[in-house]
Amino acid sequence: MQPRNSRLNSSALRGAVDLAAVKAAGEAAQKADQARAERARQAAAAEAAGVAPAQAPYELVIDVTEDTFETEVVQRSTEVPVVIDFWAEWCGPCKQLSPVLEGLAEEYAGRFVLAKIDVDANPLISQQFGIQGIPAVMAVVAGQLVPLFQGAESAANVRKVLDQLLLVAEQRFGIVGGAGAPADPGVEGEGPAGVPQRPEDPALAAAHDALDRGDLGGAIQAYKNVLVEQPGNTEAKLGLAQAELLSRVEVLDPQAVRADAAADPKDVAAQLRAADLDLVGGHVEDAFGRLVDTVGRTAGEDRDTARVRLLELFEVIGADDPRVVAARTALARVLF
Numbered sequence: 001m002q003p004r005n006s007r008l009n010s011s012a013l014r015g016a017v018d019l020a021a022v023k024a025a026g027e028a029a030q031k032a033d034q035a036r037a038e039r040a041r042q043a044a045a046a047e048a049a050g051v052a053p054a055q056a057p058y059e060l061v062i063d064v065t066e067d068t069f070e071t072e073v074v075q076r077s078t079e080v081p082v083v084i085d086f087w088a089e090w091c092g093p094c095k096q097l098s099p100v101l102e103g104l105a106e107e108y109a110g111r112f113v114l115a116k117i118d119v120d121a122n123p124l125i126s127q128q129f130g131i132q133g134i135p136a137v138m139a140v141v142a143g144q145l146v147p148l149f150q151g152a153e154s155a156a157n158v159r160k161v162l163d164q165l166l167l168v169a170e171q172r173f174g175i176v177g178g179a180g181a182p183a184d185p186g187v188e189g190e191g192p193a194g195v196p197q198r199p200e201d202p203a204l205a206a207a208h209d210a211l212d213r214g215d216l217g218g219a220i221q222a223y224k225n226v227l228v229e230q231p232g233n234t235e236a237k238l239g240l241a242q243a244e245l246l247s248r249v250e251v252l253d254p255q256a257v258r259a260d261a262a263a264d265p266k267d268v269a270a271q272l273r274a275a276d277l278d279l280v281g282g283h284v285e286d287a288f289g290r291l292v293d294t295v296g297r298t299a300g301e302d303r304d305t306a307r308v309r310l311l312e313l314f315e316v317i318g319a320d321d322p323r324v325v326a327a328r329t330a331l332a333r334v335l336f
Contacts, residue, residue: 058076058080058110058113059113060105060109060110060113061105061113061114062114062115062116063115063116063117063118064115064116064122065117065122066122066124066125069117069122069125070329070333072115073115074140074143074329074332074333074336076113077140077141077142077143077144077175078142078175078325078328078329079175079177080110080111080112080113080175080177081111081112081113081140081141081165081166081169081177082112082113082114082115082139082140082141083101083105083112083113083114083115083137083138083139083148083162083165084115084116084117084129084137084138084139084140085097085098085101085114085115085117085135085137086119086129086131086134086136086137086138087116087117087134087135088119088120088134089118089120091135093134093151094134094135094152096152097135097137097151097152097153098116098135100153100154100155100158101137101158102114103155104158104159104162108162110177111176112139112165112166112177113177119131119134128336129145129336133150133151134150135150135151135152136149136150137149137150137158139165140332141168141169141172141173142169142173142175142325142328143328143331143332144311144328144331144332145332145335145336146165146168148161148165149161171232171234174234174318201226201230203222203225203226203229204226204233204235204236204239206222207219207222207223207225207226207236207239208239210222211239211242211243211246216243216247216250217247219239220240220244220247223236223239223240224240227240237315238315238316238318241312241313241315241316242316244312245276245279245280245312245313246280248273249276249277249280252273252276254277257270257273257277258274258277260273260274261290265293265294265297266297266298268294268298268302268305268306271290271291271294271306272291272294272306274290275287275288275290275309275310275313276313278290279313279316279317284317284321284323285323285327287313288313288323288326288327289327289330291306291309291310291313292310292327292330292331294306295307295310295331295334295335296334307331307335310327310331314327314328
């Protein structure tokens with residue numbers, strides 16, 4: 001027989017996990033929509049008035065070395081997508097592609113930063129990224145590596161790749177680069193320049209209600225239903241991550257889980273369970289640190305399993321939380 005209170009219940013977990021983050025995520029997505037609309041309005045007004053558009057608060061094209069990679073790429077990627085151009089002076093195709101990338105960096109006006117890395121001068125970075133041929137183009141978003149393409153490409157093809165990257169950066173990580181902050185809100189119920197706020201989605205509201213009632217299975221299915229229709233819905237992704245976390249943890253015996261994790265640090269499954277318990281108990285840094293350490297000491301499928309679970313826990317807390325930002329940097333450090 002299980003000792004009294006040896007298992008966690010869903011109501012206790014809902015108190016430990018900040019479910020208000022679901023609402024916050026939705027508000028963040030709404031603000032992003034409003035910011036895009038306002039930037040478009042400002043750009044149109046500036047063009048009509050013959051005024052130069054606002055400039056991004058950072059250089060658009062930078063040269064990066066092994067010494068500056070951490071700050072210029074990994075840390076900067078928590079604020080704006082960083083596209084990396086691996087090149088060398090002797091590389092003919094590089095000389096075709098680099099001007100294309102630099103021109104697009106100017107055209108996109110700060111929505112991404114172009115980091116240029118000379119593979120001859122920085123062989124360690126090239127080895128860490130597994131660069132086999134150049135030109136090679138990758139990106140780092142919120143500390144996560146995103147391979148893009150290899151070889152010279154036309155401006156039209158590169159633009160398509162960049163548009164997809166920026167969409168993923170915004171929808172998956174909530175990162176929107178670019179100059180021009182949104183203006184002050186207009187009247188109540190409207191965004192900048194009178195942009196109306198989105199009405200609440202009934203399907204999403206039903207999912208939230210199921211989560212609040214403790215119907216975890218119903219909430220999980222409801223959030224998945226929303227994501228089938230709206231794959232980029234940030235609020236539904238966050239709600240699903242929280243519901244799945246609660247579902248995993250409510251059946252655990254905390255004492256047994258912690259004993260197993262302490263007994264064998266290389267037991268990935270045990271570390272995953274312990275990290276879940278850390279998170280719902282409010283020990284966010286401990287949960288993230290445990291999984292970063294697990295990623296660092298494992299390889300292959302085990303490493304990928306730990307990395308994916310860490311990304312899922314990032315979803316629970318929210319991309320803008322400083323603890324997530326710090327953990328992404330730590331993860332990038334052990335991966336690269």
